[in-house]
Amino acid sequence: MERRNFVKKTTLGSLAGILGMEIVFGSKIPENYTLLGLQDPDPFQMFNKDKEMVVLNSQPWNMEAVAHLLDDRITPNKYMFIRNNGLVPENINVKEWTISFDGESVKEKKTFTLEELKSKFTHHTYQLTVECGGNGRSEFDPPAKGNQWTIGAVGCASWTGVRLKDVLKEVGIKDNALYIGYHAADQHLSRDPKKEPISRGVPMSKALQDETLLAFKMNGEDIPLVHGYPLRLVCGGWPASTSGKWVNRISIRNIVHDGEKMTGTSYKVPCHPVAPGEDVKEEDMCIIESMPIKSLITYPKSGAMIPKGKKLNIRGHAWAGELEVAKVSYSIDFGATWSDCTLEKPINRLAWQHFKASIDFPKTGYYEVWARAIDSKGVSQPMLLPGWNPKGYLNNACHRIAVKVS
Numbered sequence: 001m002e003r004r005n006f007v008k009k010t011t012l013g014s015l016a017g018i019l020g021m022e023i024v025f026g027s028k029i030p031e032n033y034t035l036l037g038l039q040d041p042d043p044f045q046m047f048n049k050d051k052e053m054v055v056l057n058s059q060p061w062n063m064e065a066v067a068h069l070l071d072d073r074i075t076p077n078k079y080m081f082i083r084n085n086g087l088v089p090e091n092i093n094v095k096e097w098t099i100s101f102d103g104e105s106v107k108e109k110k111t112f113t114l115e116e117l118k119s120k121f122t123h124h125t126y127q128l129t130v131e132c133g134g135n136g137r138s139e140f141d142p143p144a145k146g147n148q149w150t151i152g153a154v155g156c157a158s159w160t161g162v163r164l165k166d167v168l169k170e171v172g173i174k175d176n177a178l179y180i181g182y183h184a185a186d187q188h189l190s191r192d193p194k195k196e197p198i199s200r201g202v203p204m205s206k207a208l209q210d211e212t213l214l215a216f217k218m219n220g221e222d223i224p225l226v227h228g229y230p231l232r233l234v235c236g237g238w239p240a241s242t243s244g245k246w247v248n249r250i251s252i253r254n255i256v257h258d259g260e261k262m263t264g265t266s267y268k269v270p271c272h273p274v275a276p277g278e279d280v281k282e283e284d285m286c287i288i289e290s291m292p293i294k295s296l297i298t299y300p301k302s303g304a305m306i307p308k309g310k311k312l313n314i315r316g317h318a319w320a321g322e323l324e325v326a327k328v329s330y331s332i333d334f335g336a337t338w339s340d341c342t343l344e345k346p347i348n349r350l351a352w353q354h355f356k357a358s359i360d361f362p363k364t365g366y367y368e369v370w371a372r373a374i375d376s377k378g379v380s381q382p383m384l385l386p387g388w389n390p391k392g393y394l395n396n397a398c399h400r401i402a403v404k405v406s
Contacts, residue, residue, distance in 0.1 A: 047226045050078045056147045060084035060189060060197070061226065064152035067399070070317070071298035073354060074127060075155035077224055083132045083153060084226075085261065086186040086197025089246050094230050099214070103181070103251035107172030114230055117214065120170070121162035126211050127351035128236030129156045129319045130243055133267050133288050136395025139385055142277045144392025151296060151399060156317065156352040159234045161215030164250075165208040173204075173252050180207045181257030182233050182244035199259025200267065201251075202235055202242050206289075211236055211350050214247065236350035237321040239288050239393075241267050262287075269389045276388040290321030293381050294396040295328055295355070295373040302401035312359045312369070312403060318343070319352040320375035327374040328355040332367050335383045335398070341371070367403045 023029070043058065044051045052069055056062040063082040070079060100111040112120070132153035134146055164180075181201035188195035206212060213234045216223060223229045228245030235242040241261065251257070261267060268285035295318035306312055318325040324346060329338035341357040361367060374380045383398050 047082065048078055048224065049082075053079070054150075054152065056149065060086055061088065062147045064149055065155070066150075066152055067296055067298055067401075068301040070152065070155065070296060071315070074219065075157045077157070077219060077221075077227070080155040080157060080218075080227060081132065081153045082226055083147075083240055084186070084197075084245075085241075086188050087191070088226055089185045089187070092185070092225070092230060092246075097230055097248070099231060099247060100249045101167070101171045101252065102249065104254040105174040105177035105252040107174060110171045112167070114216070117162060117167070117231075118216065121166050123160055124163055124210075124213065125158060125160040125217075126213065126236065126348050127156050127158050127346075128211060128213075128234055129154065129291075129350060129352045130234065130236060130240045131155075131291055131294075131319070133239035133241060133291075133393045134391070136397065137392035139395055139397065140388060140392045141385075142388075144390060146392060153240070154294075154296070154319075156319070158219050159213055159215040159236075160217035160220070161213035161231075161234070163210060164212045164214055164233070165210070167214060168207065168252070171252075174254075176254045177204050177252050178255060179203055179253040179257045181251045181253055181259045181262070182247050183249035183251065183259070184244050185246040185248050196260045198241065198244070198261045199257070200241050200244065200262050201253070201257035201259065202238065203256075203289075206235060206238065206242075211348070237290055237319075239267055239291065256287075265391055267393070268391070269393050270387075273387045274389070280390055288393060290323070291319070292386075292394055292396040293320040293323070293325065293373050293375040293379055294318065295325075295371045295381065296399050297369065297371050297401050300401070300403075303404075304401065305404045305406060306361075308361070308364050308405055312361070313356065314341075314359060314369060314371075314401075315354065315356040316371060316399075317352040317354055318371075318373040320373070322350070323375040323377060324349075325353045325373050326376045326378070328353075329372050329374075330357050330359065331370045331372070332359060332361065332403075334368065335370060335372075338372065361403075361405045364405050367405065368400045369403055370398045370400045372398045 061084045097114040102109045135153035138148040188197045215234045233244045271286040297316040299315045328341040341355040344354045
């Protein structure tokens, strides 16, 4: 049903784009009529995604990449994962779009139009790593409820916008400000206007970082609708749920924000390790902040076949939430020994880092290439699954690819 409603609200030109050709006599389409060819449209065309992307859910839309699609140094829009909690907004009037600032700790409520935001504040561009907190959930046992992400709910696009801290300075915040919470134009799955599908936030220390943006461009172009057009919050290095899409209001709070999916067990992990399958009380759960150290081999695809005597060149990315990646290594003997990769510095803070290595194999046969990263505090990725948690968050186990040498 969501697909059909989305299509009904889409412009004629966009409908033609989804179909891949001009709609002849399109001007004569009856009001509220849904074209037969669009009653169950191709989501890859609808969101301009590569057909190798994997759809996990359509209520709401959730889609991830496979490892080799993420080989670009800057993630193209067509390979960026989709993680929605509600329905994509159906009616957006950019000329009338506003963002308001309110809450207990704002000195005076203020509202800016999108054009005022763009003209009043300096624009900044950063490459920022955005990863779903549940990336890797499919590996947990016992299974955790939710979208069964594998490894593709991550990306590092180039984001352009204004610094949230610059806007907050203009707005004026009180000394007791503790948190910000975002509110947005997406609809709850029930379409009940009184319910928000998600309203999360971050502490003021994160809100005031240089790299925390109110972004209106992704990779140099207007942010695609499904990724938050015309305005979204981007909090690189933290769970993607803190990077609210379609943002139209930000509350400055004197408490930890208590919006939808900030309370209960959403985006929280046990404060202390628990046994697999154990029930955990809400008061024993801690909010996820900086994401853990992680790496991904993006070339070659798993299942690569090479002739004996030929080196295998691998490459990929590594990231460490708020921290920098200090080292990436690879293993071809299931973690018994490790060799260093060449690792680049990040282009800016909170951007992922690129690594590469050239590997010799001693004989013909089946191998697995594992990648392991270590952050600037010396914390390493676990070789296999990290500690189990009820919601299946923060799986940062070593990524592996299969290789056959013949």
